Amino acid sequence: MKVVVGSKNPVKLNATINVMERIYDDLTVSSLDVDSEIPDQPFGMEQTVNGAVNRAKNAYSDNFDLSVGIESGLIEVPKTLTGYMDIQWCAIFDGNQITIGASSGFEYPPSVINQVLAGVEVGDVMDQVTGIDDLGQKKGAVSHLSHDMLNRTQNTEECVLTAMIPRMNSEIYF
Numbered sequence: 001m002k003v004v005v006g007s008k009n010p011v012k013l014n015a016t017i018n019v020m021e022r023i024y025d026d027l028t029v030s031s032l033d034v035d036s037e038i039p040d041q042p043f044g045m046e047q048t049v050n051g052a053v054n055r056a057k058n059a060y061s062d063n064f065d066l067s068v069g070i071e072s073g074l075i076e077v078p079k080t081l082t083g084y085m086d087i088q089w090c091a092i093f094d095g096n097q098i099t100i101g102a103s104s105g106f107e108y109p110p111s112v113i114n115q116v117l118a119g120v121e122v123g124d125v126m127d128q129v130t131g132i133d134d135l136g137q138k139k140g141a142v143s144h145l146s147h148d149m150l151n152r153t154q155n156t157e158e159c160v161l162t163a164m165i166p167r168m169n170s171e172i173y174f
Contacts, residue, residue: 001027006034006055006069009137015156016068023164034058036071041121045089048073052091053098060093067093068163070156074116075105082113086122086141090159092167097174101162103155106142 001024005016013031020027035058036042036051048071055069069091074084085105092099108122115125123136130144140152166173 001066002064003027003029003066003068004059004061004064005029005031006036006059006067007031008033009070011137011140011152011156012068012070015070015153016160018153019157019160019164023168032059034069036069038071041116042071042073043076044073045075045087048075048087049089049091049100052089052100053093056091056093056098060095062095065094068160069093070159074113074122077105077107080107082107082110084108084113088156088159090156090163092160092163094167099163099166101159101165103158103162104150106145106150106155108141108145 003016003020005013008031017029020029034055037054038047038051042048042051051071052069055071056067060067070088072086072088075087076083077085085107087105088103090101112122112125112129116122126135126141127133132138135141142155143151
């Protein structure tokens with residue numbers, strides 16, 4: 001199985017490898033830097049899912065069996081403290097069919113969301129809050145906020161795995 005991830009982000013690559021190794025015996029995973037065709041800070045489910053789908057489609061070629069696109073965005077959720085939760089979406093493309101999965105969501109502190117709504121990217125705000133440069137390429141905000149009980153790789157694995165569920169059960173999905 002040859003898989004390509006539509007990002008050079010090591011967290012997205014490692015999460016994909018971790019999930020795919022549990023599904024496929026003969027596996028090669030590579031990564032390509034591709035355009036998500038959405039803003040750097042996605043808002044809403046449609047924009048975030050579109051970013052994941054665009055990454056998967058833009059990474060795909062006949063050289064691969066599957067391409068993986070992963071995008072994290074702020075999704076409006078009623079009754080939350082800030083009105084938003086961060087949820088990662090994964091799109092997996094085989095040249096014909098797209099399957100979609102999501103991670104568990106978490107909420108940023110109100111001060112972070114206020115800055116994001118003022119136009120600052122969430123990653124930049126969290127770098128300031130934590131004092132860790134490129135936090136999103138390392139352990140991630142979810143790890144910091146959960147006191148390392150859930151790291152970004154694990155959170156990203158959730159969306160990859162849930163996107164693979166139809167493929168792992170193709171006889172009842174397709």
